[in-house]
Amino acid sequence: MIAATGQDALLSPDSVLHRAAERLAIQFSGMVNEETVERVVFESYTALARTAAVRTHLPSLAEKFARDRLTALAQSKGLIAKRVPEILFVCVRNSGRSQMAAALTRRLAGERVHVRSAGSQPGERILPEVALALAELDLDVTEEFPKPLTDDVVRAADAVVTMGCGDACPLYPGKRYLDWQLDDPAELDLDGVRRVRDDIRDRVEQLLGELIRGS
Template sequence: MTDQPQAVYGLLTPEATLHRLADQLAARFPGIFTRETIDRYVVESYTALARTSTVTTHLPVLTERFATERLTALAQAKGAIDSDVCETLFVCVHNAGRSQMAAALMALHGGDRVHVRSAGSQPMASIDDAVVAAMAEVGISLGEEFPKPLTDDVVRAADVVVTMGCGDACPVYPGKRYLDWQVRDPAGLSLGEVRAIRADIDTRVRALLAELHPAITPA
């Protein structure tokens, strides 16, 4: 979203960094949100990611991406931004395995006819290594992805919410489709076991996509 070099962020104090991010987001959402709302979302997003982050080097960049995603979702929920594709949200506990795999597979098979988000009720600091390796085997890189906490705005923007083992953490809004997939948690499992989970999720994603868009032939 920004051409601001990451190295510059490292020279700024956290307060200056967040102010710079808010400036950029205010320019991206003119007339949609007040500056107070943007400031709040930036600070909330930074604080939420900092709780689980073990390395702060990339925290400003991740904050920018997370705050942008949340504000975009909020704008969609308010009707300020139109979306002509199916908004799908995948939620698990840690957003480090199942929901990341499901989101990546849905994006792969659905292409530009779906928009996918993922989140966790108790996000971890990073995506599981075996999950990253298993997805790389099928040509999907998770190198740019990161665990994100579940927020109300992304739920409100979703048309379909798929939960996997996170219980009642996800708020329920009328007019949305909610599914609960009983999928094994890949945390701590071997690569072979994660491959089986990947195959299970892939089958479920293809079936859901066929329901949402019967004309789509998944890749």
């Protein structure tokens, strides 16, 4: 997790967010205007503040989330080239199924795809049973956190995989949409979570075969 350092650690959240916006405005200069950068930074902070269990690092998490959103925005406008296919996994809380799918995809695909995940109603933290089931495969999700679903990441995706979030995900032409019917890990014991994990792994392997072959 990114922590505020130096002077940033002594500033108010608003001051830290303004500094984050300044850094990101430089990074995305010529692609996204400064007003949009600042809006995305503060929107990201507000969205995470509604759900995040850890408050100490919230401005830093917001900067990380905003950077990914701005990258997605620039990609959707063709201002940043997509070297590999983009996959977005969406569930309700972004604390179970979509996090498992993202972690397994990163493991199986390496740098052949880029992965994002989000939740239509994000929870406070990744479910402990989910983190444990992934740790059994040497997958560490301690740096991950539930993120709200935003329009920019949907626009940037080539494939959008939904898992129980209904009609929350906006539809755009030219994208591949899949709906995976999976049990909610929040309602399962560890053995049940392992079964969902293994089911997701099989589905990810099939999806990657189709995406990577197609690209």
